[in-house]
Amino acid sequence: MSARALSADAKDALARTPVENPHCRAALRDGLLIYGRGPSGSVFRTQRAAVARLLWSLLDDRKAHPIRRTLGKRLQRLPVYEIEVAFERPRKPATRCDRRMEIRGAFLACGSLAAPARGYHLEFVPPDEAATLRLVSLLRAEGLRPKTSLRKGRRIAYFKDVDQIALVLAAIGASQALFALEDVRALKETKNRIHRLVNTEAANVDRAASAAASQRRWISLLADAFGLRNLSAPLREIAELRLAHPTETLAELGRRCSPEVKKSTVNGRLAALLRLAKALGERKPPQE
Numbered sequence: 001m002s003a004r005a006l007s008a009d010a011k012d013a014l015a016r017t018p019v020e021n022p023h024c025r026a027a028l029r030d031g032l033l034i035y036g037r038g039p040s041g042s043v044f045r046t047q048r049a050a051v052a053r054l055l056w057s058l059l060d061d062r063k064a065h066p067i068r069r070t071l072g073k074r075l076q077r078l079p080v081y082e083i084e085v086a087f088e089r090p091r092k093p094a095t096r097c098d099r100r101m102e103i104r105g106a107f108l109a110c111g112s113l114a115a116p117a118r119g120y121h122l123e124f125v126p127p128d129e130a131a132t133l134r135l136v137s138l139l140r141a142e143g144l145r146p147k148t149s150l151r152k153g154r155r156i157a158y159f160k161d162v163d164q165i166a167l168v169l170a171a172i173g174a175s176q177a178l179f180a181l182e183d184v185r186a187l188k189e190t191k192n193r194i195h196r197l198v199n200t201e202a203a204n205v206d207r208a209a210s211a212a213a214s215q216r217r218w219i220s221l222l223a224d225a226f227g228l229r230n231l232s233a234p235l236r237e238i239a240e241l242r243l244a245h246p247t248e249t250l251a252e253l254g255r256r257c258s259p260e261v262k263k264s265t266v267n268g269r270l271a272a273l274l275r276l277a278k279a280l281g282e283r284k285p286p287q288e
Contacts, residue, residue, distance in 0.1 A: 007112045008048065010169075010177035014108060015050035017173060019101065027098035029058035031105020033087045035135065037127050044083045044109075047072070051108045052081035059085065092134065099138050104172035106135050113165075113177055120181075122165045123158035125151075132157055142171055208249060215242055215270055222277045235276075238269040 019025050032055045038045045046052050052067050059065050068082045093099045106124055114121035124146075126132045132148065132155040139146045139157070144164055146157040159165050162185055169178040219239045222228070228236050234257075241253050248256075250266045257266070 006115050006177065006180060010113055010174050011048050011108050011111075012050045013176045014104060014172065014174055015048065015054040021097070023095075024097055024101045025058055027093050027101035028105050029055065030090050031102035032058070032109050033085060033105075034089055034102070034109075034131055035106040035124070035126050036109030037087070038082075041127075042084055042086055044085060046081050046109065047078055048108075049079075049081055052083060054108070055083055059083075089130075092137065099141060100171050100173075103135070103138055103142070103168070104174075106138075107168075107172055107174070113169075119160075120162040120165055121158065121160055122168060123156055125154060125156045129155045139168070142167070144168060144171075209247070212242070212246055212248075215274070216246055218274050218277045219243055222273060222280070225280045226276070231273075231276075235269055235273055238266060239273055242270065 036044045056067055065083050070080050072078045072080045093102055110125045136146050136157050148155055148157050228239050241256050251263045254261045254263055254266045
């Protein structure tokens with residue numbers, strides 16, 4: 001799913017989520033107007049028809065505030081929906097539900113959510129710095145830690161931590177986007193776990209192959225300097241098995257012994273062969 005589709009779907013779903021409590025509806029209306037105003041300060045603008053209809057439904061005098069549809073100035077010429085509303089910024093909400101409704105309004109008006117497959121990123125681009133500082137204060141009151149930066153002269157608030165993004169989406173009731181985020185996170189974690197296991201297994205195979213090659217060199221040295229026939233039966237058996245089966249693991253060599261022995265026993269016998277080879281005066285195994 002693209003970033004545009006994810007944000008659009010999340011906003012459309014939120015815009016259609018009913019809000020019954022009157023003071024919550026007022027807080028949502030205020031959030032839309034605070035964070036969705038255009039340069040004139042009295043015109044609300046959005047590219048989502050569902051968001052425009054939501055604001056229109058929250059106004060007291062709907063007939064006096066019709067929705068206008070215009071074409072945007074950018075290359076895609078996407079439609080823009082406008083509602084002209086005279087508005088004075090209210091005080092910050094005092095209750096948790098109203099605070100969350102205003103944050104929901106901020107997301108609907110100026111928020112965007114990146115597709116998780118491309119990296120976790122949730123940002124808000126309010127119309128002015130005062131609105132950004134107000135939003136940051138509301139988010140911090142929820143126990144969240146938004147970051148801010150300047151982009152083209154506008155201060156934005158954003159999150160890149162997936163846990164923080166999940167908390168924001170949960171707080172504003174964006175369950176659809178939250179489920180999509182968690183699905184991708186679970187998939188990524190599974191893939192990462194598989195990659196770690198594969199890498200670990202590959203490293204183990206490399207170490208085992210290197211150890212087996214070293215063992216064969218020492219055994220060859222021992223055969224030339226001492227003779228395998230002069231070894232005890234258990235050591236001679238494991239030496240011959242290692243030379244005959246250079247790629248097998250210790251456990252596989254143990255199953256070939258007669259009688260069958262454990263991996264630890266095979267390791268002990270190979271270690272004894274190594275000590276014996278070194279005792280003959282050699283400090284390093286010969287190079288292949």
